[in-house]
Amino acid sequence: MIAIGWLGLGLCLDVSIKRASLRPVPRQGTLALAMAAFSASYCLSLLSFIFFFSSGILLCTEARRLSLCSQVSKELFDKIFLHKDDNACPAKNFYTYDSFLNASKFFPKFGATGSSETRKREVAAFLAQISHETTGGWATAPDGPYAWGLCFKEEVSPQSNYCDSTNKEWPCYPGKSYKGRGPIQLSWNFNYGPAGKALGFDGLRNPEIVANNSLIAFKTALWFWMTEQKPKPSCHDVMVGRYVPTEADIAANRTAGYGLVTNIINGGLECGIPNDGRVSDRIGYFKRYVELFNVDTGPNLDCENQKSY
Template identity: 75%
Template sequence: MASSVLLTLLFISSIAFGAEARAKPNKPISSLITKTLFDTFFLHKDDTACPAKDFYPYHSFIIASESFPAFGNTGCLATRKREIAAFLAQISHETTGGWPTAPDGPFAWGLCFKEEINPQSNYCDSTNTQWPCYPGKSYKGRGPIQLSWNYNYGPAGKALGFDGLKKPEIVANNSVIAFKTALWFWMTERKPKPSCHDVMVGKYVPTEADLSANRTAGYGLVTNIINGGLECGIPNDARVNDRIGFFERYTKLFKVDTGPNLDCATQTPF
């Protein structure tokens, strides 16, 4: 009897231990991308040649990521690494200071800019009454994702706790907020566009319109979400190739594959 009770207790304990192990959350992002690896990705971001010198420190990225617990924390280890690589690759293209013959190659020069240098307008959509422009303010590209337009600054500020319409310049003055706006854009669904996060972790479910437009899951679809209107549906577009170049370098450093559908040359923009 005693032995049977002991076996029962051991069996229950093993179930409880298994459940605890299954419920155990993934390790934090800092365990996947250490400061050393981050600095390897962005070899030249703090060079004097980069206007954003010292603006994008590792700790600001980590602090910002804590506000988005699903980022880099969804799926298997390879999926988590691939998503982080995809995010960092996209923001690297948006802020690149590289050129074809740059030291260490063009894909070692991400995060060189914190705001658009020569904006062609103040990026105010006056027809958008939900997020009206504030007099005298510019909604030019700022931060790692180069957040642009009043209809993005407004909801980003509301979600993150700052006044994006009256104080858009904070995105270029506070590195944690800058990273948070990029992660907000990455994690947020804006129909008919899915979130970049859902695409990279396998949660994207294409609609009939997506299928007819050949918007297949993969890194290329992320590019379509971010800037498809200007870059997608174009064979061998240099901008798309630049985004891919960063992604291929980062996934190699992460020791994971890139997954399928890297470009959006055959996709119709959203």
């Protein structure tokens, strides 16, 4: 399509130049000039279209994420996050589609493992979980409570500075808060430290960068999603069918599915509790998104019968 567009542009420019160079004739001069002006305007419009269309293709190619691009177009991304750039959202204009795609190139297996249905379900699960973590929705919100993901970029009024002083491998830096930041609301020094090491920033001395840099924010969310932290499996492995439960997992009823992903992310506070509202919110986002991706949810949506890690 782009090649055809460039060919069309070349032809219309050739015609425009020839028309513009015609020697004016008293009775036809005005008409010739009008035709030349129209041709030039048409060419500029065509050039704008080609630039807009090809820039999106180049972004996908550059990021080597053609599979993810085909699953999550800019149009679908905007449909999923209907209100992320509203004035009511503190993270307005922070979480961009380009940052999401560019972050994904550091994790080539994300959204690229298994069947087409499996890939779409994994991406839907990831987007649903980060939507809950950053939600600005409420029961009677416009377009429903599950259209308000990516509304916040950092935790508001944190209960503590999230420093585990017993962790000597990733010691807290004086005066720093390791509160929730970014799409996954990365929290605690023992997450900021290894995330920074893996992604090339100092997570202990400069945790604020997760709320100040959109690309790094998405990279931390994908790092958490893709990284196994024993005894927890990675969220990725759970959603693509590579999770192999241990005897302890079986005894704790930690069965594969979206509910286990919730357990990995925040099971200590949300799992093993009947009808927990936070779990229901995560499920609500997931159900909306799988419908947009035209796939089913898979089994085991909640974690009320699972023991946390």
